[in-house]
Amino acid sequence: MSSEHSVKDFESAFSVYMGGSGQAALTASGKMAIYLLFKLLGLKGNVITSPLSCSMAYAPIIANGMKLKFVDINPKTFVLDESKAEGCIDVNTAAIYVVHLGGTTPDMARLRQIADEHNVLLIEDCAQGLGSQFSGRKAGSFGHYSCFSFAKNMWLAGCGAVFSHNPVLIQKIREHQASLPEAPQGLLKYRFERDMLESRRGFDDVADQKYYTDFVMPAKNANVGIDYNGYFTKKDVYCRPSDIQASLLYEQLLTIDEKNYVRRMTAHKIINGLDDLGVFQSEHERQSVYSKLYFVPRRDLDNRTTIPMLVADGIDAKHLTKSHGVHFQERFDMWDRFRPFVAADSLEEYCRIHDKIVALPISSKMKNEEVSHIINRCRCIFG
Numbered sequence: 561m562s563s564e565h566s567v568k569d570f571e572s573a574f575s576v577y578m579g580g581s582g583q584a585a586l587t588a589s590g591k592m593a594i595y596l597l598f599k600l601l602g603l604k605g606n607v608i609t610s611p612l613s614c615s616m617a618y619a620p621i622i623a624n625g626m627k628l629k630f631v632d633i634n635p636k637t638f639v640l641d642e643s644k645a646e647g648c649i650d651v652n653t654a655a656i657y658v659v660h661l662g663g664t665t666p667d668m669a670r671l672r673q674i675a676d677e678h679n680v681l682l683i684e685d686c687a688q689g690l691g692s693q694f695s696g697r698k699a700g701s702f703g704h705y706s707c708f709s710f711a712k713n714m715w716l717a718g719c720g721a722v723f724s725h726n727p728v729l730i731q732k733i734r735e736h737q738a739s740l741p742e743a744p745q746g747l748l749k750y751r752f753e754r755d756m757l758e759s760r761r762g763f764d765d766v767a768d769q770k771y772y773t774d775f776v777m778p779a780k781n782a783n784v785g786i787d788y789n790g791y792f793t794k795k796d797v798y799c800r801p802s803d804i805q806a807s808l809l810y811e812q813l814l815t816i817d818e819k820n821y822v823r824r825m826t827a828h829k830i831i832n833g834l835d836d837l838g839v840f841q842s843e844h845e846r847q848s849v850y851s852k853l854y855f856v857p858r859r860d861l862d863n864r865t866t867i868p869m870l871v872a873d874g875i876d877a878k879h880l881t882k883s884h885g886v887h888f889q890e891r892f893d894m895w896d897r898f899r900p901f902v903a904a905d906s907l908e909e910y911c912r913i914h915d916k917i918v919a920l921p922i923s924s925k926m927k928n929e930e931v932s933h934i935i936n937r938c939r940c941i942f943g
């Protein structure tokens with residue numbers, strides 16, 4: 561397969577996508593973007609972040625010898641509560657690390673102000689928020705640095721990126737990557753086959769979680785038990801992106817806003833249809849990208865009982881502890897390997913909500929009948 565666009569082409573196109581004034585370095589994955597950013601910044605101390613996220617948002621930080629200091633989530637948006645972040649900054653704080661869970665951002669203008677006032681870095685994890693906005697401005701443009709993954713709402717190539725207005729750091733990442741091997745062919749083949757298989761699966765098929773248990777999970781679990789430092793030096797992780805990957809991404813970047821728009825509209829239809837059942841939403845969420853639609857039903861129902869009911873109805877609902885092909889969120893306190901690296905404050909909202917959150921599927925291909933089906937079934941179960 562030949563590539564029409566180089567890594568450099570994609571980096572320029574992505575910088576334009578992000579507004580044109582910053583620079584981007586393409587990386588082999590989202591986790592490599594975070595890993596290289598922290599490694600090359602050489603930060604020490606603790607990082608303030610929220611506990612509701614994918615473990616792969618934290619692993620690269622821990623692998624760089626830093627400690628996580630969790631701040632509670634805002635129960636309306638499920639992302640870091642900016643009003644609590646400031647009180648957690650201490651002399652050991654190097655950065656506030658914001659994860660735009662499911663594409664939702666906290667108040668980014670306020671967070672940048674807090675970061676600047678206290679002389680700490682603001683770093684955005686936009687792995688789930690490519691194309692999200694806060695106050696009409698793209699997620700990823702508020703922080704001193706931001707990291708992206710192209711394995712969520714883009715297909716086939718994997719990869720990630722660091723974006724910043726600091727050209728020195730971006731250059732450092734490029735130079736560091738030049739010494740790394742290209743992503744191995746086997747990894748590209750795996751990604752390609754997985755994404756192609758997934759894209760052929762219809763709405764009903766996806767409800768068959770066997771695909772995830774038989775195919776996706778074993779690949780993920782193969783890495784469990786590896787210490788985080790060891791993980792990032794594995795040959796299919798510690799590598800650089802190729803022109804073929806850049807080419808696949810370049811084409812998709814041209815239509816990403818269109819697809820995000822459809823996803824957003826689909827999500828709003830479902831939100832409106834379930835409004836009186838207690839779908840949490842805010843103005844920020846309305847500008848989300850929505851790879852999944854998260855909500856907590858007003859009735860006090862555990863998601864372990866309700867999700868199987870939705871799945872039985874052909875709806876690919878998930879809870880956060882289960883891998884669902886887009887991203888997965890674990891209870892950090894259930895992960896023994898996290899404990900030594902975490903200095904948690906009181907996390908009342910997180911603990912109250914975590915096991916009740918239901919994630920509904922959102923895709924740019926969803927038909928009206930599918931949207932109505934989701935609304936009707938949810939109304940029966942949660943109403």
Ligand SMILES: Cc1ncc(COP(=O)(O)O)c(C=O)c1O
Binds near residue numbers: 589708709
């Ligand atoms: C919030 C977050 N950050 C980082 C990552 C890592 O991205 P990648 O899978 O491209 O390595 C993920 C992956 O799911 C994620 O959800």
